[in-house]
Amino acid sequence: MMAAIAFKELRMLLRDGRLWGLGLLLALLLGGVLALAVQQRDSAERERERVELAARAQWDHQGERNPHRAAHFGLYAFKPRSALASVEPGIDAQTGQALWLEPHRRNLALYAPAADAAPSLGLGDFTPAFVLLALVPLLIAVLGHASVTQERELGTLRMLHASGMRGLPLVLGKWLGLCAALVIGLAPAWLAAGWLLAAGQGAGPAALLLLALCLYYAAWAAITVLVSVHCRTSRAALLVLLALWVGAVFIAPRLSASAVEQFAPLPTGAAFWSRIQHDIDHGLPGEGSAAERAKAFDGQMLAQHGVARLEDLPFGANARRRLHRDAYATKVYALHFEQLWQAQRTQQRLLRVATAATPYAPMRAVASALAGTDLAHRQHFEQAAEQYRQEYTIFMDEWDMNSTRGVTSFESRYAGNAQWQATPRWRYEAPGTGFALRQSLADGGLLAAWLLVALAALAWSARRLDP
């Protein structure tokens, strides 16, 4: 019986011009937005690769320099973007595009695209993710809002009831029919997306995204039929679904983010940087001030080599002191950045709880994780860049220490292109799909819970279906 209802629902939707009209419109929209996003991402990636090579070539061929002054020009790390990042740019617009890696200091990434963005409404960019995550649920609401109310308005629900039709197969059949119609109606959109993403070598994450989207749409379809079960008229059902859609997509996530920011705030930029500076200057508890640490280190160094002056040391004293000083600064930076990231992760968890009342937020989180544009991927990149910063500054200082004796002047230039070219190269391996899956476990679970709860509510409502 359920299959018969599902086929009837599917036939009805296929005969309805709305499915084909809106499905085609959505496919065109998704195709257009995705083509533009893919083109922009590819062009940005080409530019990143070009600039990365150019910046490295500048480093490699800078000629004779003082090695420490050269190190201060620094190197840059750029985060590569996955193919799926063109579908869900996630937090990319809010984070810097380039991380300046210099001695002594750990930086935040520079040039967030949001700061350079043209004036807009501020509701987020019109991305493929917006079409897939926000507009498709609206299509589901438009297609399915009358699934039960129409039967009620036409009086056929009473007839079905009278002929012994039970509620559960009826509503589940309606849900299955709506899901099947969506699969058929969105087929052009899937094909367009698949074709555009096929070249991007993101097949694995794309398949997982498709799976998550199926869960997401199924949940929305269940909610749509559920609302239709409980409303007297199709108009009321559409209005309720519209309100739910606006609340789920625009209101709940935004109010929650604002509330989380108020409830668990991050330190201000000034406080963050000044605490780091304070801990470097005055030392972590029990570790003495910078002057005391330097004095103790100098004493130890002189005693170890049996000399009375830094000038008599058999290696570059300044470079050795820098290594010691920077190791301490690195420890302080690591401590404060970990605290900052921990605070950001706490905010993320709070946001997850606050937005659990909408399937949109977990779906967006899953899409971002799979696209590599979430907080975890960002922190992975920044951690890798920090490790590289330490690697290259230590390399420079160790070379300086071993190539000089005593105290050298910063004005003297004793390193050349061979030294720059020997500096380790920046290579970033983005984490694999397993990492993305682990990051999206909680949100994926929420998504599955949404589907189960919606189906359970549908089954419960079916028993009380009022003809």
Place this chain on the structure above:
Amino acid sequence: MIWPSTFHWRAEALRLARQPLAGWALGALLLVLLASATSAGLDARAWRAAQQQDGAVLDQQLAAALSRFEKNAPGQANATATYQLGRGELGATRMAAQAGLGLGVQRLAVLPVRLKASLDSRHVDARDPGPLRNPLLAASGLPGLPAMVALLLPLVALVLCAGLLQEEREHGRLGLLRVQSRRGLGPVLVAALGWRLLALWTVAVLGSLPALLLDPGASAAVLMQWAAALGAFCAVWVALGGLLSCVPVSAAASMLAALGLWLALTFALPAGLVLLAQHAAPLPSRLESIVAIRAAQHASEDHEQALAQAWYEAHPEIAAHLPAVWPASFVTRVLDQDLALEGWGVEFAEARVGQAAVIAQGAWLSPGLALVLLGERLAGTDAASHVRYLDQVDAFEQRWRDFLVPRVMDRQGLRVDELRKLPRFAP
């Protein structure tokens, strides 16, 4: 004559008041706007408080610097102290906000608005790290009060106006209504839409009030302008809703058309305008600018002594100290780097202004976008105001360097009486 009589007004008021859905929709809109406006008002208040403290903080920092410099004798150490002072916090600036700050305060979290005049280059060592925010929350946070109005009010307007005539037709009451009204359906429709306009406008104004009332810098004039803008915005959407309700289609089809119209005017058209603006005035690449910055750094490093010598030749009143050593050698390098990179800054500013102009020209196509742009203008956080702020910072930095650089280059440093005359940023 389509102006409604008192009876029309009364009848339509009763009809609207007896629609529970209208009450729910308006109530929900009011609640969301109040939450959004309160958040914006509190942010604006915090910004004003910090702005008021700026003067006192600068006074404290200057007093501390004066006490340090009183102990210094003229000489290389004092010149180094002057250099460090020139890189410090005394050069801090803050973008000036206008009376309607609560209507565009969200831009302050995105734009560089706390730049610092420095003897270091703002392209390199004195780069603004910007506010510390969780990018996840920044990406999904509240978009500002005008954007919330632009997003939600049209939906409520369309819901209130949905099926005004179509439902009457579908229920077979339209003919009766036409017969009962001596002057046709015009006055009935005008009265119905008039009440909806009034209800929406009242809710929008009430919902916006916290954004302005919580901000001590807000003024009555801004409130009037904002209220007028809200009136026009409500009128556009009520008129569109009214027009759709007159179209001879079913109520369901009319609602779908209303939804499509809302999506087009709120999302598709602004996105199209942004694309058009990016095409008309493309921003130079930030990544490419890194290569230019590196080239400028290397060039100034290579010609360090020549740059110092050229500076001394251009300033014969200062005794030349060559070869120049740190910090004098660094100061002239920075001046040279910034000169080389000036073009990039100009290109970015021009592109931003160009994009803003394209979007402002087309904003009439999207009432929501026009409302947001007006909010930013009233707040003083629009693109033109920001570019003006960048120009002010450039001018201030010029004065800052003109004042401090000679004191670093003469290897004598600032005297205390000179330090008292240190330039201050005044937008």
